[in-house]
Amino acid sequence: MFDYLIVGAGFAGSVIAERLASQKNAKVLVVEKRNHIGGNCYDYKDENNILIHKYGPHLFHTNNKEVVDYLSNFTDWDIYSHEVLAYIDGKKVPIPFNFNTLYEVFPLLKAKALEEKLLKYYDYNSKVPILELKKTTDKDLQFLADFIYEKIFLNYTAKQWGMKPEEMDGAVTARVPVFIGRDNRYFNDSYQMIPKNGYTSMINSMLDHKNIKIMLNTDFKEICELKEKDFYLFGSKFDGKVIYTGQIDELFEYKFGELPYRSVDMKFETVEKEFYQEKATVNYPNDYDFTRITEFKHIHPTNSPKTTILKEYPQEYIIGQNTPYYPIFTNENQEKYSKYLEHSQEFKSLVMVGRLAEYKYYDMDDIVERALEVFEKEVR
Numbered sequence: 001m002f003d004y005l006i007v008g009a010g011f012a013g014s015v016i017a018e019r020l021a022s023q024k025n026a027k028v029l030v031v032e033k034r035n036h037i038g039g040n041c042y043d044y045k046d047e048n049n050i051l052i053h054k055y056g057p058h059l060f061h062t063n064n065k066e067v068v069d070y071l072s073n074f075t076d077w078d079i080y081s082h083e084v085l086a087y088i089d090g091k092k093v094p095i096p097f098n099f100n101t102l103y104e105v106f107p108l109l110k111a112k113a114l115e116e117k118l119l120k121y122y123d124y125n126s127k128v129p130i131l132e133l134k135k136t137t138d139k140d141l142q143f144l145a146d147f148i149y150e151k152i153f154l155n156y157t158a159k160q161w162g163m164k165p166e167e168m169d170g171a172v173t174a175r176v177p178v179f180i181g182r183d184n185r186y187f188n189d190s191y192q193m194i195p196k197n198g199y200t201s202m203i204n205s206m207l208d209h210k211n212i213k214i215m216l217n218t219d220f221k222e223i224c225e226l227k228e229k230d231f232y233l234f235g236s237k238f239d240g241k242v243i244y245t246g247q248i249d250e251l252f253e254y255k256f257g258e259l260p261y262r263s264v265d266m267k268f269e270t271v272e273k274e275f276y277q278e279k280a281t282v283n284y285p286n287d288y289d290f291t292r293i294t295e296f297k298h299i300h301p302t303n304s305p306k307t308t309i310l311k312e313y314p315q316e317y318i319i320g321q322n323t324p325y326y327p328i329f330t331n332e333n334q335e336k337y338s339k340y341l342e343h344s345q346e347f348k349s350l351v352m353v354g355r356l357a358e359y360k361y362y363d364m365d366d367i368v369e370r371a372l373e374v375f376e377k378e379v380r
């Protein structure tokens with residue numbers, strides 16, 4: 001009946017389902033345990049008629065034109081450049097930390113001197129990860145690096161990850177580098193935009209194909225069994241391929257131990273005024289228990305006397321109780337993941353792809369690129 005079973009209707013599963021159905025005329029069954037498609041990119045209109053992102057703010061940005069061209073088959077776009085402020089010492093200043101921030105947090109002469117020092121060592125418009133800047137031997141830049149580290153990174157990272165920046169892979173804090181220039185945007189990519197009618201609508205048009213059947217509210221394990229090296233779908237041996245986008249440790253019943261994740265308690269609030277804050281997101285590195293507040297009206301403009309905000313409270317991930325959002329990057333966890341990866345490769349008909357399946361901090365554009373690559377190389 002089906003040539004492929006795809007587990008998970010997030011970006012990874014949906015892109016591969018779409019390619020298989022439209023390019024190979026293959027029959028695809030997509031099974032999704034949630035009651036909706038879209039994975040963590042799922043958005044919907046709330047009671048204030050505002051399009052909100054249920055699993056946290058999702059901003060599309062990429063330098064990859066192929067990804068944009070591919071997704072443009074399924075959506076029109078609105079131009080949108082994300083800007084973030086950080087609440088530091090009672091003041092909201094632009095981040096990534098840049099020259100504008102410098103002049104907001106220091107007196108004029110001090111800011112000028114630091115700007116000159118930065119330009120002595122780094123190119124204009126370049127990005128410097130905080131953990132790199134911390135290695136400087138220049139006394140003034142050491143002072144600046146310590147300031148940025150303490151005011152922006154140390155406590156935010158402690159809330160988000162329960163760790164210090166240097167205890168994790170440097171790539172995590174390098175996502176928000178110190179910017180040697182005056183660009184206040186959170187990302188510098190050449191394509192920054194938002195699907196006109198949201199992510200769910202875009203993914204819905206990907207999956208809208210006669211060859212694709214979707215089963216919502218269904219866990220993979222309810223319909224499929226893994227016996228030795230074979231899959232049994234609805235009780236019969238399945239000869240097709242299984243594309244799995246869920247957690248790799250769960251699939252193999254935690255045989256090498258649990259892969260740790262960070263979770264987030266997403267708390268939405270309606271505020272009885274037209275706007276709550278100046279920009280879409282304000283980060284609170286040092287104050288309160290949440291990391292950031294996002295106001296969705298800035299992302300999807302809506303005429304409404306009310307506004308919806310989201311406060312994110314990071315938490316430890318506990319199986320069965322909350323959602324695994326962020327893989328945690330330590331050597332120990334990577335070693336554990338490698339054991340699962342090796343084990344998964346013993347199953348000829350199994351392809352693991354996605355943020356959970358590959359235990360990687362993929363952004364949306366990364367996952368679309370990866371899914372297209374997997375389709376070309378491993379599935380076709």
Ligand code: FAD
Nearest residue numbers: 008010011012033039040056058059220246354355363364
């Ligand atoms: P997912 O979206 O997690 O989809 C996997 C799907 O599989 C889920 O729907 C799950 O329910 C289903 N599933 C799992 N196990 C089973 C099972 N056993 N049976 C059936 N179904 C199963 N990226 C950006 O580019 N920009 C951003 O601003 C951004 N912000 C983010 C903010 C947060 C808080 C988070 C957590 C992520 C953010 N991302 C962002 C990353 C983005 O969410 C991911 O790149 C993308 O969702 C990954 O898609 P995926 O298909 O791999 O995983």
Ligand code: UDP
Nearest residue numbers: 086152153154156157160172173175176283
């Ligand atoms: N970060 C920080 N302070 C900030 C913003 C980011 O310390 O104000 C660090 C933190 O460790 C965070 C990482 O940089 O987890 C990546 O931030 P990003 O905004 O990319 O996180 P995401 O949107 O993926 O949650």
